[in-house]
Amino acid sequence: MTNQRGFILGFLLFSMHIGAVAELPQYSDESHLGVASCASSVCHGSVRPRSSTGILQNEYVVWSRLDRHKNAYSTLLSAESKKIAHNLGLKNAHEADICLDCHADNVAVGKRGSRFQIEDGIGCEACHGGAENYLTSHTDKGVSRDQNISNGLYATDQIAKRAALCFSCHIGSEEKIASHEIMGAGHPRLSFELDTFGVLQPAHYVVDKKYSERKWAGSSLTTWALGQVEAGKQTLRLVESKLAGRQLFPELSLFDCHACHHVMSEKKWRQQDRIRLPPGTVRLNDVGFLMLFPIAKVFAPTLQVGLHADLRELHQRVNSGGDVKEVVMRLQKTLDSMTSSVSSNSADTAAQKVLDELVSMGASGQFQDYVAAEQAVMAIDMLLSTVGARDDYDDWLDSLYDSVEEEDYYDPLFLAEVMERYLSGNSVL
Ligand code: HEC
Ligand code: HEC
Numbered sequence: 076m077t078n079q080r081g082f083i084l085g086f087l088l089f090s091m092h093i094g095a096v097a098e099l100p101q102y103s104d105e106s107h108l109g110v111a112s113c114a115s116s117v118c119h120g121s122v123r124p125r126s127s128t129g130i131l132q133n134e135y136v137v138w139s140r141l142d143r144h145k146n147a148y149s150t151l152l153s154a155e156s157k158k159i160a161h162n163l164g165l166k167n168a169h170e171a172d173i174c175l176d177c178h179a180d181n182v183a184v185g186k187r188g189s190r191f192q193i194e195d196g197i198g199c200e201a202c203h204g205g206a207e208n209y210l211t212s213h214t215d216k217g218v219s220r221d222q223n224i225s226n227g228l229y230a231t232d233q234i235a236k237r238a239a240l241c242f243s244c245h246i247g248s249e250e251k252i253a254s255h256e257i258m259g260a261g262h263p264r265l266s267f268e269l270d271t272f273g274v275l276q277p278a279h280y281v282v283d284k285k286y287s288e289r290k291w292a293g294s295s296l297t298t299w300a301l302g303q304v305e306a307g308k309q310t311l312r313l314v315e316s317k318l319a320g321r322q323l324f325p326e327l328s329l330f331d332c333h334a335c336h337h338v339m340s341e342k343k344w345r346q347q348d349r350i351r352l353p354p355g356t357v358r359l360n361d362v363g364f365l366m367l368f369p370i371a372k373v374f375a376p377t378l379q380v381g382l383h384a385d386l387r388e389l390h391q392r393v394n395s396g397g398d399v400k401e402v403v404m405r406l407q408k409t410l411d412s413m414t415s416s417v418s419s420n421s422a423d424t425a426a427q428k429v430l431d432e433l434v435s436m437g438a439s440g441q442f443q444d445y446v447a448a449e450q451a452v453m454a455i456d457m458l459l460s461t462v463g464a465r466d467d468y469d470d471w472l473d474s475l476y477d478s479v480e481e482e483d484y485y486d487p488l489f490l491a492e493v494m495e496r497y498l499s500g501n502s503v504l
């Protein structure tokens with residue numbers, strides 16, 4: 076009991092200074108009624124998209140045929156999952172909360188309605204919130220969106236909320252994490268970027284003029300930039316909740332995997348300006364911050380110096396097991412300012428600048444770590460589309476993807492060469 080109270084108190088204090096995140100659907104008060112409750116053909120289960128309401132109404136069909144979230148539970152029955160479960164000493168994966176928390180809509184048993192089935196995987200309510208109090212009213216014209224939200228609908232259009240939702244499973248949160256133990260047992264490493272994955276998840280909605288009147292809608296660049304700021308905040312939350320206090324072996328999944336996992340004869344260590352730790356030290360996975368440098372340069376130049384200094388201090392403190400509170404708070408403030416700068420700028424004109432900045436960073440060898448390269452490539456792909464030059468740079472983009480194809484053999488020098496080709500104008504082949 077005391078422990079639990081301590082935890083809740085700790086969580087409240089902690090949420091106060093990292094900025095409160097809305098209760099995620101998994102932990103909210105409302106019961107989850109099950110995908111069957113949404114899937115009727117007159118609701119969201121139409122075979123063809125409809126045009127009468129602005130809502131496609133074929134969401135269930137898109138989700139059940141194309142969306143990998145639908146299969147997240149059945150993944151837990153695969154041979155790969157059985158092996159992971161065996162290595163962890165679990166009876167099986169499909170009944171273990173540590174797996175179900177990310178591979179299904181694992182709400183408390185008392186919050187499952189009569190049509191709820193855990194086998195449905197990551198169903199509608201895992202993202203849109205338990206429908207107990209909005210199911211009957213959310214189609215009512217007289218009921219406003221705010222009312223629906225206070226009835227339990229989760230605001231998936233709001234970037235901070237959407238990010239918290241996706242990150243909780245795709246990066247990890249205070250409550251659930253793909254720990255180093257789970258990865259050691261055979262789980263794939265997680266990687267995520269809000270805009271790219273938002274595009275990869277087969278869309279069951281159309282963002283058009285009408286949509287933008289009803290909901291938040293931003294360009295890919297804005298979604299990406301705000302998503303990166305949120306990723307920085309999520310890193311801070313994880314540092315505070317998982318790494319505070321000295322431990323001989325802290326949660327290793329929060330560090331750069333290849334700081335440890337690479338062949339010794341490679342001798343690839345070199346000083347990285349943003350980190351400045353001595354050789355032979357394990358470094359925090361700071362990829363949640365890396366894209367913030369080009370974003371700050373273009374959207375909020377005055378924040379650059381502080382961002383650099385504070386990130387270095389965060390590295391030092393995590394590395395020495397020192398107190399992280401103050402530096403986390405400073406970074407949190409900086410990230411809040413970045414959110415306002417990005418939100419108040421007309422984004423699309425900035426795309427070319429961010430693109431040039433990212434490529435320069437790449438050419439000067441700043442994407443030493445694989446996770447950094449991976450984020451840079453996803454961003455560059457999005458930026459080329461935004462500036463309308465993706466076709467012109469088709470072959471160059473292929474080379475860029477080649478450079479991150481094999482995680483275990485990632486060669487930062489090759490990536491830097493490809494980036495250099497863009498700068499020297501040799502990229503259009
Ligand atoms: C409850 C946890 C959970 C939430 C919330 C969640 N995901 Fe996922 N997502 C998963 C899991 C687990 C998989 C892998 C499913 C499988 O193949 O078994 C996945 C797969 C995906 C894939 C396919 C990845 C690939 O490699 O093909 C995309 C894209 C994706 N998610 C995007 C998103 C986005 C965008 C959000 C937020 C709007 C989100 N997810 C929210 C757990 C989640
Ligand atoms: C923090 C959330 C999280 C936890 C905890 C978690 N997973 Fe996953 N898992 C994911 C996500 C997200 C993906 C999809 C990765 C991608 O494709 O980007 C995934 C992918 C997988 C895959 C690969 C699926 C494929 O087809 O490529 C397997 C297998 C798997 N998980 C099994 C498990 C098992 C077993 C457990 C429990 C021991 C577990 N997971 C716990 C989030 C999680």
Ligand code: HEC
Pocket residue numbers: 110113119129130131134135136138139144197198199200201202203230231232233237279280281286290
């Ligand atoms: C992995 C998370 C995820 C899952 C699972 C999911 N959605 Fe969504 N859904 C989103 C996101 C993100 C959006 C876009 C943001 C928004 O409009 O709120 C969205 C948008 C919608 C919209 C709004 C369309 C509009 O024009 O306003 C509807 C309706 C919808 N989803 C229904 C469903 C139904 C029904 C299911 C289950 C069959 C489902 N969703 C499953 C994440 C999800």
Ligand code: HEC
Pocket residue numbers: 255258259260261262263264327328329330331332333334335336357
């Ligand atoms: C501080 C160093 C360190 C970091 C950082 C680290 N690991 Fe490990 N990892 C280890 C050690 C030590 C082992 C155990 C090796 C053994 O038993 O042979 C291990 C084992 C593993 C294994 C099992 C390998 C096998 O041979 O079966 C996997 C997979 C793994 N780690 C993945 C990751 C991923 C993914 C990350 C980043 C998210 C990561 N590790 C970060 C040190 C690290």
